[in-house]
Amino acid sequence: AQKITQTQPGMFVQEKEAVTLDCTYDTSDQSYGLFWYKQPSSGEMIFLIYQGSYDEQNATEGRYSLNFQKARKSANLVISASQLGDSAMYFCAMRELQGAQKLVFGQGTRLTINP
Amino acid sequence: SQTIHQWPATLVQPVGSPLSLECTVEGTSNPNLYWYRQAAGRGLQLLFYSVGIGQISSEVPQNLSASRPQDRQFILSSKKLLLSDSGFYLCAWSVGQFATNEKLFFGSGTQLSVL
Numbered sequence: 737a738q739k740i741t742q743t744q745p746g747m748f749v750q751e752k753e754a755v756t757l758d759c760t761y762d763t764s765d766q767s768y769g770l771f772w773y774k775q776p777s778s779g780e781m782i783f784l785i786y787q788g789s790y791d792e793q794n795a796t797e798g799r800y801s802l803n804f805q806k807a808r809k810s811a812n813l814v815i816s817a818s819q820l821g822d823s824a825m826y827f828c829a830m831r832e833l834q835g836a837q838k839l840v841f842g843q844g845t846r847l848t849i850n851p
Numbered sequence: 852s853q854t855i856h857q858w859p860a861t862l863v864q865p866v867g868s869p870l871s872l873e874c875t876v877e878g879t880s881n882p883n884l885y886w887y888r889q890a891a892g893r894g895l896q897l898l899f900y901s902v903g904i905g906q907i908s909s910e911v912p913q914n915l916s917a918s919r920p921q922d923r924q925f926i927l928s929s930k931k932l933l934l935s936d937s938g939f940y941l942c943a944w945s946v947g948q949f950a951t952n953e954k955l956f957f958g959s960g961t962q963l964s965v966l
Contacts, residue, residue, distance in 0.1 A: 740894075769951035779939060781895075781957035788952055827894060831951050837883065837902070838910070839955055843894040 739763065740828050740842035748848045749818050756803070757813040757845050759828030765789075767833040770811040772802065775825040775844070784826075787811055815847075823849045853878035857942045857958030864965055870915075870929040872961050874942030877923065882944040884925040885955065886917055889939040901925060902947065937965045 741760045749755045761770065772784040787795045787802045795802045803812040815822055828842045857874045864870060876882050883902055887895040897910045899917035907917050914933050918926045925942060939962050943955040 767951055769953075771954060779941075779960040779962070781941065781943075781955075783954050783956070786952060786954060831953065833951055837900055837908070837949050838897055839885075840897070841887075841895040844892075846892075 739840045740830055742828055742842040742845050744845045745843075746846045746848070748850060751820060751849050751851050752817055754814060754816045755818050755822075755847065757815075757826050757828075757847065759811045759813065759842060761809050761811060761828070761830050763809075763830065763832050765832040765834050769831045770802070770804070771829040771831070771839065772800070772811075772813045773827045773829060773841075774822075775827065777824070781827075785813065818849050820849050820851060823847060853944075853956065855942065855944055855956060855958045857961060859961060860959065861962045862964070864932050864963065866934055866965055867931045870927070870932050870936070870963070872927040872940055872942075872963075874925045874927075874958055875923055876925075876944045879923070879944070879946070881922060881947050883947045883949070883953075884919060885943040885945075886925065886927050887941045887943065889941065889960075891938070895941065899927070932965045934965050937963055939963070 768789045770787045774782045785797045785800045787804045799816045801814045825844045827844045829839050831839050854877045885900045886898040889895050901907050901919045915929050941960045942958040945953045945955050
């Protein structure tokens with residue numbers, strides 16, 4: 737079964753607009769962590785933001801925030817005031833307490849910021 | 852500070868030839884080490900992880916093997932490459948606690964083309 741689902745293969749956004757990248761997950765664990773990574777064309781994977789399953793507040797890191805809706809099992813990434821440098825692949829990932837040695841990734845969303 | 856080195860950056864190999872990709876981590880001790888593969892335009896698939904010297908766990912049966920001869924060295928190998936082994940290979944490390952908030956730090960990747 738797919739653990740992480742990213743339903744948007746590609747998104748196009750105008751510069752300075754906010755953008756939401758969708759991520760839903762599937763787990764029976766009560767304790768788990770959700771991550772977002774950015775992969776520019778260079779290929780490196782850059783950690784953006786983390787949300788724990790017991791965190792009551794949505795995580796924020798600068799222009800990045802995570803819209804965590806536990807009941808819906810969704811962990812959408814919100815980028816405010818998008819910039820040209822935000823163009824990249826974005827991956828949602830999850831680490832469960834059962835099997836915590838694995839960080840499981842979704843298929844990714846390619847975000848393109850237009851000037 | 853911790854750094855991770857992965858080489859080579861690109862590699863073109865004929866079918867049936869051997870493979871050796873190397874990854875080293877500096878600035879930390881007893882890390883967990885990982886090899887991921889990314890097919891073109893796809894998400895990351897965990898291939899191997901290691902919790903210590905000589906300890907290798909394989910996630911997907913395949914034509915590849917991994918070894919950890921030293922604490923901060925992780926090697927991905929194959930005796931005979933297949934066309935299906937082509938892809939982008941990423942090495943990663945984490946602090947080794949297997950906690951749900953444990954994030955991965957990635958190397959810059961190796962683009963392998965098997966012809």
